[in-house]
Amino acid sequence: MAVLEAWYMDESTDDQRLHHKLQPDQPVSLEELKEVGVLYWKLNADIYEDDPALQKIRKERGYSYMDIITIHPDKLPNYEDKLKMFYEEHLHLDDEIRYILEGRAYFDVRDKNDRWIRIAMAKGDLITLPAGIYHRFTLDETNYTKAMRLFVGEPVWKAYNRPADDFEIRQQYVDLLQRS
Template identity: 50%
Template sequence: MVCAWLMNDDLADQRLEHHRSPPVFVPLDKLFKTTGVEYFKVNLDSQNPELEELKNKRGYSYEDEILISPTQLPNYEEKIKIFFHEHLHTDEEIRLVLEGSGYFDVRDMEENWVRIEVKPGDLLILPAGIYHRFTLDTNNFVRAKRYFVGEPVWTPHNRPCDEMECRKSYLERLKKNLEE
């Protein structure tokens, strides 16, 4: 099961857990309500009809794999900086961790960073318009599937970009989540 918590402000090494003192964990239902991030546990050892159903329902028609490690990713240092720079996308970001581990950091409605630890079998869907970033943990390795609707587009829009329509729509959906 995925684990999420509010982060402290010390980023001396972005790959560390960065718990507040005392730690403040974010339950899965609150994670969805305050960020819109969806989580699914996927059994990697067998056929997974739930994953196929999710892909069909959401229109994920393209998938590939990404391997992030200092020895496997060309221009690793540059790419890891890009991944960790706060940004948003105009489409959902869908990642299924196959091996390794890392962290997705997302902003909640109060602008707190919420760190989401991902391990094999964790599938996250970050909604379009959410400010987020990614980093490896101290293991320095992750292999993940990436899913897309149509041709893959991975264009980060670095903060600030509050005027973008996807950001405005995202904030409206979150307000509705919080009212329910």
């Protein structure tokens, strides 16, 4: 199974769906992602409905709510507007948990020095972004992903665009980064 790929991004403002790798490439390891609070699992998306590994993660982490979203121009109303909204730098007051069932997508997160790290998500990738981390989301050039969204308790869809440093959860996240 392929392992998650992540890298530091270039400063280009070209199409957000492109790789945006620095030249030379500066890969980011799973351990480095963990240092900024990003957790990762590789699962078998072909059996997501009855996958014991997914059920175990959901039980251990309290992911009680789940739904599935398909992001594609033909499947998501107001596709272009939604993609622009997802790509605005923001944070949430709760963890963001996403499991790619089909297709591909990118999550971009900030490191301790406020540099962008791009995380390339593909079928079978499950990540958790911690509450308070600045991030954004986009598709790649295929313009398609089907993803499971997981939540602890009732889903909360509210995003707070940067700057959102006054939230207590942001301060807790920054404190956690400074300790690691």
